[in-house]
Amino acid sequence: MSFQDLGVSKWLVEALNAMKINQPTSIQSACIPKILKGHDCIGGAKTGSGKTIAFAAPMLTKWSEDPSGIYGVVLTPTRELALQIAEQFAALGASMNIRVSVIVGGEDIVKQALELQKRPHFVIATPGRLADHILNSGEDTIGGLRRVKYLILDEADRLLSNSFGSDLERCFKILPPSDKRQTLLFTATVTDAVRALKDKPTAAGKPDVFIHEVETVDKVAIPSTLAIQYIFIPSYVKEAYLNSILTLPSYENATAIVFVNKTHTAEVLRRTLRKLELRVASLHSEMPQTERTNSLHRFRAGAARILIATDVASRGLDIPSVELVINYDIPADADDFIHRVGRTARAGRKGTSISVVTEKDVERILSIEERINKKMDLLDEVDDNKVIKESLQATSAAKREALMDMDRENFGEKRKNNKRKNGKTVSSNNEPEKKKKK
Structure with a gap:
């Protein structure tokens, strides 16, 4: 037809x-x-x-x-x-x-x-x-x-x-x-x-x-060409493990989206990875629109290999070349996980999703596995010895510098001022937070 x-x-x-x-x-x-x-x-x-x-x-x-x-x-x-x-x-x-x-x-x-x-x-x-x-x-x-x-x-x-x-x-x-x-x-x-x-x-x-x-839709939520993996680590060394994953021989040239839950995390990672000389861009709600558009253009054109993003990038955006999706923060909603990993393995192509799981994330991972009706495989290419030997010291120093830079530039002040002015709570993904039930 x-x-x-x-x-x-x-x-x-x-x-x-x-x-x-x-x-x-x-x-x-x-x-x-x-x-x-x-x-x-x-x-x-x-x-x-x-x-x-x-x-x-x-x-x-x-x-x-x-x-x-x-x-x-x-x-x-x-x-x-x-x-x-x-x-x-x-x-x-x-x-x-x-x-x-x-x-x-x-x-x-x-x-x-x-x-x-x-x-x-x-x-x-x-x-x-x-x-x-x-x-x-x-x-x-x-x-x-x-x-x-x-x-x-x-x-x-x-x-x-x-x-x-x-x-x-x-x-x-x-x-x-x-x-x-x-x-x-x-x-x-x-x-x-x-x-x-x-x-x-x-x-x-x-x-x-x-x-x-x-x-x-549920039956086709996860493409058969998508490999779904996880790594289980302590929460205080996440950045070092992320650096190790992104520089593995199998992924050192791969286009990747790294999903986080908060704008502050996105900015810390962007600055940290840039200091580690990785080609990185970011996409989050505290960036001016011109910068957001520029980041997407750079990523689509290959000028940036890695895009750090909140959920503003998890839906609908057509970026066909993505080979790797990393859930640096695990989403609270299993459907958000499906939308995130849907950025790769599109139109029959192969892709990989890696979830960085800490001690706080186990329940969320179990919920996601139940939702997608699939168990995640362990990523065994990165271990403690490799991270300590190759990544931990350099990543920690880069993160310290990134945080100092953000502090000097008063990152997040505009959001805080808007919150006070509007008298309402705003989440880090550019949407009003739902009030917690008592």
């Missing part, structure tokens, strides 16, 4: 062919015809399965038949994912002079307001920044949002969590009501919150909500 058979416009089929995308994937084959027929849609498929084209192709097809005003709004949880989606829209619609506006934090809000006033065809946004415009930028800026034909929630499971609740609500209030627009939700994890939307009553004359999960 071809894209033309699915009902995609001829000009768009030609654009897809030019990008060497000839055959629709399972999620695309299932969702595109239904969206073209007017159904709201919930699409669940693993990362790398072509979800962006599954919603972009039908939306662009309909847009080209009647290109009026702001046609569609795509909401996504991270700035990097918004930029990536915008790049895909721009590439697909290049022959039609498509105008795409990216509305994310960290960029000039006045410049964004002027862009919105010019009524771009598609707006790709993070909920927080779009909500800022709705609150502060005036009717000239946001008026075009009142008539959009499509609303897309990408990584819908994250967007529907408590973290984005108030911003989403503000965005929904200005968009047309659900019976006057099509709503498309796409995610790698179809949660109960997402699935529940299928059962909401639809407006009279509107088709039922269509839901499609590729092989029930």
Whole structure:
């Protein structure tokens, strides 16, 4: 079956062919015809399965038949994912002079307001920044949002969590009501919150909500080409062991993402590894947007071999060359582990995941193994003697220097000041923390 058979416009089929995308994937084959027929849609498929084209192709097809005003709004949880989606829209619609506006934090809000006033065809946004415009930028800026034909929630499971609740609500209030627009939700994890939307009553004359999960996502969560390993170590020597892993003969030239749970950890590791002369970049919420974009470009281009990242990089980002994923910190949620390791072993390629496990992480590892229905293998290429002999002293000295540099530069002061000013607790991954239950 071809894209033309699915009902995609001829000009768009030609654009897809030019990008060497000839055959629709399972999620695309299932969702595109239904969206073209007017159904709201919930699409669940693993990362790398072509979800962006599954919603972009039908939306662009309909847009080209009647290109009026702001046609569609795509909401996504991270700035990097918004930029990536915008790049895909721009590439697909290049022959039609498509105008795409990216509305994310960290960029000039006045410049964004002027862009919105010019009524771009598609707006790709993070909920927080779009909500800022709705609150502060005036009717000239946001008026075009009142008539959009499509609303897309990408990584819908994250967007529907408590973290984005108030911003989403503000965005929904200005968009047309659900019976006057099509709503498309796409995610790698179809949660109960997402699935529940299928059962909401639809407006009279509107088709039922269509839901499609590729092989029930859980069954394909971990690629068969992914080797899953762990190393068990004391927590106070993690940096030295990380250095040893990254400089093993089998990984010394491998592109790697190192996932951490906190921005402070990401910055310490970036500076420490750089002092050890490793080519490293980082991606976390305390970096200015220009630096975040630059880090991704450097990593994609191979100028940096290692990317230190919080979970802003665990979902959706298409970095096809990653060979190694290291969970330096173990995530609390097993699904976050699945999203992280999904950065490697994509599209049939081989990849390796290594989890750095300390005495505090055992329960989390057991939970992850139960979730993925697989036991991790022990990494035996790094042992205590090797670390003590080759890595411990140099890494400890580099870490001391990194911490002194951060102290001199008052790293984290801006976040602390914002916390005090806003009177709310913020996590290290750029999202409000959920209040602990008493």
